[in-house]
Amino acid sequence: MKRAAIYDPYLDTLGGGERYSAAVAQFLESRGYQVDFWWPTDFTRKIKDRFGVKLHSARFIPFPGNYQLSTMNYELIFWVSDGSIPVSFAKKTIIHMQIPAHWQGCGTLANRFKIRFYTVVCNSLFTKSVIDRVYGIDSHVVYPPVAVKLFKPLPKQNMIVGIGRLAHGLHSKRQDILIKAFSQLLPLLPDWRLVLAGGSKDRDLLKNYRDLVQKLPIKIISNPSLEKIRELLGSAKIFWSATGFGVSSAAHPERMEHFGITTVEAMAAGTVPLVTNSGGHLETVVPGQSGYLWNSINQLVKDTVSLSKDEQRLQRIAKQAQERSRLFSAQVFNSQFSKLI
DSSP states (O other), rough: OOOEEEEOTGGGOOOOOHHHHHHHHHHHHTTTTEEEEOOOOOOHHHHHHHOOOOOOOOOEEEEOTTHHGGGOSSEEEEEEEOOOOOOSSSSSSEEEESOOOOOTSSHHHHHHHGGGSSOOOOOOOOHHHHHHHHHHHHOOOOOOOOOOOOOOOSSSSEEEEEEEEOOOOSSSOOHHHHHHHHHHTTTTTTTTEEEEOOOOOOOOHHHHHHHTTTTTTTTEESSSOHHHHHHHHHHOOOOOOOOOTTTTTTTOOHHHHHSSHHHHHHTTTEEEEEEEETTTTHHHHHHHHTTTEEESSSHHHHHHHHHHHHHHHHHHHHHHHHHGGGGGBBBHHHHHTTTTT
16 A cells, blocks of 8 residues: 655644644545644544544544655655645655745755655745745646535624634734724624634633623634534624734735635625735636625625615626635545645
């Protein structure tokens, strides 16, 4: 049996990049590989619960003490990079750049040399534009697989939803901006509400957000299940994202939305996205056709009010968003990823 190893240093965060790694594992299993995650804890159940991805024979083993020699035991290595480049002797090594890494130490002469022996895949054209410049390569783009079939429209409510990690990190989802925007929106749409949901271990941040929304029709949900996310996206009419707001994409591309899986999930659920005009959003949302892009809080409020008062346009764009979401399905991912191996 062919063997493949997957290394993802962020596996315990179960974010978008980990959804990508799980999909790679599922795809490799379907191709007859024995898949080993280099991770000390079995995450099979958590991957299923969070992403709906079923792994049947994948093993979870501690990171090898001498990983360079261990790579010789595998036909394929899938390595999620934090900007550094490994030494691998596997027959095939795929480096996944889920972050537009550009900080000091990434584009060293050693890294630019090593990376030329591997296949490099990025999660968006936005990420690719940075990676190719920093490492001097021509990487491939394979968009993350979105389980679009899991997300379906439900009876719609006058609700806006924002889904994203409730934490300070590499790229903050800026829920504080969404709260500010909704405060301005509420007098214009008094029968609407906002729900912000996402994984979080930051109790202080959660308390801060909950203090901010005490007197507003805003609900904060931490660590929602996949079923809860499906329910929220299916029931909402509008999806908001403020990731990257107020930051220069040239100076800090890592703070932008690198792709935006949740945006596509919202589109699949027939929920119209209004998202920041930057990063991967430019590749998922076609303004006026499958959603809207915004540059200021005032524009976000204005566009939301305009859309909410035009039910025919809202339904038309929701339907077109559903259709566009299929471009980022797991089936498309499998077809494109198969060309890399």
